[in-house]
Each structure stands twice: as structure tokens, then as C-alpha cells.
Amino acid sequence: MTYGTDLLMEEVSYVAYHFHWSFDQILDLEHPLRRDFVSRIAGMNAAVNAQAEEQFGRAGVGAGANSSAGDGW
Structure with a gap:
């Protein structure tokens, strides 16, 4: 099984x-190890x-507020 180029580039970019x-x-x-870093960053x-949402409410989170995952990945 090969690792997809698109997924690899997403990980590297992230x-x-x-x-x-x-x-x-x-x-x-x-x-x-690379996947571990991706997970830790997420x-x-x-x-x-979560801290921003708690402090400022959903509207104060910014562009990330539209993310369905909420983890930045």
C-alpha cells in the first residue's frame, strides 16, 4: 500500500x-512520528x-468557527 501524495502533502504542510x-x-x-506530530498539533x-469559544463565544473564534471538526485538521 502506498501513502497518497495528497495526504502526505497535507501532513507536511500542516x-x-x-x-x-x-x-x-x-x-x-x-x-x-509525523502522524503523531499531526495529532498533537490538532x-x-x-x-x-475550546478556550476561545469559552472565553469569547462561537463568534469570537474566527475562521475556525466554520470548521465542523473543530480540531484544525
């Missing part, structure tokens, strides 16, 4: 955006979004 790592640094990660985003 980690690069949040951690500011280079493309090569992220590709050098083993797949399970958890951080969910916590930040």
Missing part, C-alpha cells in the same frame, strides 16, 4: 505551518479553539 520546519525535515520523519488547536 506541520510546516505550525512548527515552521522545512519540507526536508518533515519528510525525514518516519511516518508514525490537539493543541482543539484546546485553543
